[in-house]
Amino acid sequence: MTLQTTNRIKMPLGFWDSIRQLGLTAQDVARKARLPLTIITEPVVTTIQYFAIWQAYSELIDDTAQGIIKLATGFETAHYPPAVLAAYHARDYRDALKRMTRYKQLCPPESLHIIEKSEDCTIELDWLNTEQPGPPILTGITLAFLLELGRKGTGQSLTAKFVEFPHFTGDVQTLEAYFECPIQIGAKCSKLTLHREDLDRPFVSYNAELLEILTPVLDQSLNAQQYNRSITHMVKWIMKRSLSGGRPDIHTIASELGMSERTLQRRLTEEGSNFKHLLTQVRHEQAREYLSDPSLDIKEVAFLIGYEDQNSFYRAFRAWEGDTPSKWRTEHSEETR
Structure with a gap:
């Protein structure tokens, strides 16, 4: 499976009505964004189109x-x-x-x-x-x-x-x-x-009966959408977001994805991967990215990718790159000059 479904964005139905109240027309926004007028009646757009609509609104609102x-x-x-x-x-x-x-x-x-x-x-x-x-x-x-x-x-x-x-x-x-x-x-x-x-602070708009109707429907839609995404990509994205100062565990990530550990393990296996391999891959990718930033010292890089012990980071990085973090940084900084 691919992530192409995430490039389909549904415009809020009230967006066009709201900009009309601000003195703009949907046609003006579409033209400014250099998009066909059919975009007004088609609720689903691509990411590029979505950004273009917002940029056009920004330029028109002044x-x-x-x-x-x-x-x-x-x-x-x-x-x-x-x-x-x-x-x-x-x-x-x-x-x-x-x-x-x-x-x-x-x-x-x-x-x-x-x-x-x-x-x-x-x-x-x-x-x-x-x-x-x-x-x-x-x-x-x-x-x-x-x-x-x-x-x-x-x-x-x-x-x-x-x-x-x-x-x-x-x-x-x-x-x-x-x-x-x-x-x-x-x-x-x-x-x-x-x-x-x-x-x-409690919400005066709290409506328990409406939530009983909406929540199961939204959860079902979310679960279906997540199943159609690349689970490998989603796991790596969550790992990168939660690496600093710790080791993301499968229980936490499975919970954030709204599934059991067993389901997550099965989904990763179906995509030819596993949790441990992805964690190593993410740490390696992030280490290279952080080391490319001269403002970060190596001890800080180790912490940012989840190593409390700097020596453990050195051993892992040598296994990945066949060199120490400091030598790798020096060599790659020279290459970019």
């Missing part, structure tokens, strides 16, 4: 910050797709964010990862199965909507603690006023950091 805020706040709940409805009608903010993270997999290319630590809850945005990052306006709307979800669900004016963007060319002060927190531009990845205590 003010990127206002474009983010207006669309994030103006998207009516009546137009929410089922996956977002399940989050909006969740029990509390934590439950809503977990549902958003889980069901976002039904509509790539954005992927969300939640990290709760100390007094913070950080949500990282990544891009699934594409080397090209999404347009800054798409990143901004995704992060703004996560905060807006909490505000609408709780009925309270929640604030963020910190927002990070790799790239952004709009009015940062306007965006800071919306998030009510500092915004860093030039970060390695896109992040929204919330007050962890806010996650316990």
Whole structure:
């Protein structure tokens, strides 16, 4: 099986209605994106088309910050797709964010990862199965909507603690006023950091009966979609995301994929692989990538790929490359000059 299905993205039905409310037409966006007008009535697009639509919207709206805020706040709940409805009608903010993270997999290319630590809850945005990052306006709307979800669900004016963007060319002060927190531009990845205590706030929009209907249907769709993806690719992607300072175990990854360890092992075997081999492969690939960054010392590289003992990393790397990490780095840095 291949990952071609993940290149099929379903546009939210309310997207075109929302941009009309902002004074734009669907035809204008399609033309600006250099896409056929049939794209308006065809709900499924490719990743390239999806990014082109958002970039066109960004250019037509003129003010990127206002474009983010207006669309994030103006998207009516009546137009929410089922996956977002399940989050909006969740029990509390934590439950809503977990549902958003889980069901976002039904509509790539954005992927969300939640990290709760100390007094913070950080949500990282990544891009699934594409080397090209999404347009800054798409990143901004995704992060703004996560905060807006909490505000609408709780009925309270929640604030963020910190927002990070790799790239952004709009009015940062306007965006800071919306998030009510500092915004860093030039970060390695896109992040929204919330007050962890806010996650316990109950949702006034909680609807247990609706969730009983939506959850099984969404879970069934997610399981079917995951089965049609390359499980090897998915496991490697999760491993790379969770390597730092530890060794990803099959139980944790199987749980994140929503399947049993036995099912995961069987799926990997069907694709001619196994968990141990993939972990070694991921560590090797990440080691080469990190060593190519001169700002990282070797001890830090060892930690980032899950080795607490630097000597163990040296032995593993010598087995992979037939050389020490420091010599490999020196030789390859000379090759790129």
